[in-house]
Amino acid sequence: MNQITIVWIALPLFLGFSGYLLPKLDRYFVLGMALLSIAYGLQRYVAADTLTLELIDSFGVTLVVDSLSSLFILANAIVTAAVVIYSWQTGKSAFFYTQAIILHGSVNAAFICADFMSLYVALEVIGIAAFLLIAYPRSDRSIWVGLRYLFVSNTAMLFYLIGAVLVYQANHSFAYAGLSQAPMDAIVLIFLGLLTKSGVFVSGMWLPLTHSEAETPVSALLSGVVVKASIFPLARLALMTDDLGLILAVFSIGSAFLGVSYAIFETDSKRMLALSTISQIGFVLAVPAASGFYALTHGLAKAALFLIAGNLPSRNLRELRQTPIALPLWILLVLASLSVAGFPLLAGFGAKTLTLAGMAPWQEAVMNVATVGTAIVFAKFIFLPFSAQPEAKEGKKYTVGFWIAVLILVGGLVAANGIYMDAYTVDSLLKALIKIGIGWLIYFLIVQRFILKLPRGMEQFDQLIGVMSLMLVLLFGMMLT
Amino acid sequence: MLEAFVFATILFGFFGIILKKNLMMKIIAMDVMSTGVIAYYVLVASRGGFFTPIFSGETVAYADPVPQAVILTAIVIGFSIQALMLVGVMKLSRDNPTLETSEIEKNNTP
Structure with a gap:
């Protein structure tokens, strides 16, 4: 298994560069790699043991594959496969697929590494690959959005680097396990870097613009898997050291509420999805032990939602309410929305x-x-009008790839139900239905009738950087109390 | 003492990113910040000694090679990100010749 792991983690980089030499095969490479990752993730999940690969005399450089990482790997693999199938007929160049496969590989690397230095490299490669994917259309706006993302992530990673060396200084090792012996500053700086990169709470305000302005398949990748690459180390660190759990719990609540309150009043469908990602990340972080399953279901559902939302006749929810959408599309949209809202029978x-x-x-x-x-x-999506025979909209045709991709994602949501069957008790079923019922009631009584424009000042570039210093103070404050 | 200077460099860089209006200057400020971080790694490496860690027969106080090796990776990554950003800035400068962030932001946010 050790050899397979090493081959599996190195293969995407190799295939990515081969994609340039053999541009005709690029799509097959990415799809093949994603399928391999699905197989690997499933195997690891079923085996349910912990695989540890330690570089000899390496100052803590370790790879650890356990059942928690297997779920994250599965999420990454399925979303990547769906995105490739979606873009199959869209005429993307070899460059796009190269970046996609490198992104896939580096996200996988982030999911299995157990030391701060490997994680740093993985996260930086993710940042670069994500930037290149965002800037793929080469328009001014896409370049600016990408540049802004790269700037924020790189500044955050500089803080993280200072934290990493402090951990090394205390332990002479970069292993995650050393964090509990490291000084408080190390924890604060590393958390600042990871929280900013994963888009938690106020430090995640870069996320709505980045995820909503990227192209449809890229949005699906970014929201589906890329943010989880920095959530995963946070979850693992929290599982290793008990007293960090409380800090994460506080931030997860803040994130859940910030995202959801912005999303309720948002009228742009893609921005709404991006804002809901901030809130869902809060849920992923809330209980580190359950983060794998939540990340898997959120990744699948959110990728499906982004793919569908990108293909609706309009991005404005107000306009969408006037134009009925095709019935099969509506069913898929509702299934994915219901899954995020926590409706029974879906993962x-x-x-x-x-x-x-x-x-x-x-x-x-x-x-x-x-x-x-x-x-x-998500009531906003569920109560959109639909019709069995919509009048043909000019220019909007759904490709076969689109249907297959969304079906894979939604099918995954139904199949992933099997992971935790114990959830189906009368008590929890009732609770979930009541919560959704209350939500829909509030939607009909209040939200649908109001128009409230929340200020977007927080999303200005200078604010994004400035917020990091605020987070630094906040984290220090929390560590001291 | 040296540590204070290193942290001052990092902070100067960080505030440069916030306070400078020009995108080009922001990128340079980020470079200053990363220079500070690199200097800190070198400083941590030299806690045990200053000599180059190459074995030459006699035992002297060597500098710790690990942080130095590690920061080399970070330098390369930082350099490539910098290059990538400058290419982006070149593209942006065609339509926004002043490169003021507030202007670029106004033109490019929906």
């Missing part, structure tokens, strides 16, 4: 139940309110 329900079960009572009470908020947000 999102199991993930929500598992996450809520792992929380402290005070945390659960607060997060339940955020769950109702999520139901409100």
